[in-house]
Amino acid sequence: MFARTILLLISTFASVIADDIKCGQTPIQPTINGRVTGGTEAVPYSWPWMIALCQNGWFGCDLECGGxxxxxxxIMTAGHCVQGSKPSQFRVKSGVFKQSKDNEAGEVVHKVKALHLHPKYQEYPQVLYDIALLELEVDITYDNHTQPLCLPLHDNSTIVAPNVAWAMGWGATDEIGDATEELHQVELPFINITDCEPDYPDKLDPVHHICAGKKGLDTCEGDAGDPLVVKNKAGYYFQYGITSFGEGCGQKEHPGIYARVTTYCDWINTTTNGVVTCRDADIYS
Incomplete structure (x- = not known):
């Protein structure tokens, strides 16, 4: 009985510690200057919420998407990254800077317990509900290389021009290139969805989509599932978009399209049994 009580207290204490962890922190500060097309190599481990979602291949873990x-x-990623797949097909690599390198300092490879694709996910005639949550078999231990990202409760005043966001990932840096070895980052301007709709006739829905980028600056092949983040006034980063789709990379007439995270707050909260909640970025500190 005494042993059970001790275990219960330890479990409760661990849960409290996890709940007290602030989201959106960067223990290793990124350098804020100016698929990640037109971007620069990131400071190693400066975007600590990034994971490489890979499939089990002949030669190890093959990059499939970001998350x-x-x-x-x-883990949160794009729905189309896991649609039609099984958990056993994937591994999640956390604490990495070079996505294909094995045994990187701080790297942990996680097995996926369950895939939660949004039940309304669709690809045609529009890509909608392009979001999935991956449940891991073993918890991630937070350190300087791994930290959780905040999710916003509201976004109307943020995802509009002339505001900007940051995207990061291991995607190609041009249309004909391969995935990059090192994590890259790029600053992207938001484009009002009404201004973006002519570039994607009948493909966009303001409830589900965010538009960002400009000629020469974009996400690209291999960046699916990667985040679009903005830092709030208190210095914490929030994820407003999930890299979803686009035409080409860095084309002026075809900016990148991102799944709008705030639309899915209720589903995220329900799916994670209240573990993950969206927060008010205006007051979070």
Whole structure:
């Protein structure tokens, strides 16, 4: 009985510690200057919520998509990255800067316990509900290389011009290139969705999509599932978009399209049994 009580207290204490962890922190500060097309190599481990979602290949873990840590055992990515797949096909690499390197300092490879694709996910005639949550078998331990990202409750005043966001990932840096070895980052201007709609006739829905980028600056092949983030006034980063689709890379007439995270706050909260919640970025500190 005494042993059970001790275990319960330890478990409760660990849960409290996890709940007290602030999201959106960067222990290693990124350098803020100016698929990640037109971007620059990131400071190693400066975007600590980034994970490489890879499939088990003949020669190790083959990069499939990017994703973000949103809780110790929850990863968020694009729905089309996992649609039609099984958990056993994937591995999640956290604490990495070079996506194909094995045994990087701080790297941990996680097995996926369950895939939660949004039940309304669709690819045609529009790409909608392009979001998935991956439940890990073992919790991620937070350190300087791994931290959770915040999710916003509201976004109307943020995802409009002339505001800017940051995207990061291991995607190609041009249309004909391969995935990059090192994590890259790029600053992207938001484009009002009404201004973006002519570039994608009948493809956009303001409830589900965010538009960002400009000629020469974009996400690209291999960046699916990567985040679009903005730092709030208190210095914490929030993920407003999930890299979803686009035409080409860095084309002036075809900016990148991102799944709008705030639309899915209720689904995220329900799916994670309340573990992951969206927060008010205006007051979070």
């Amino acid at each position: 973000t840590i949103v809780a110790p055992h929850w």
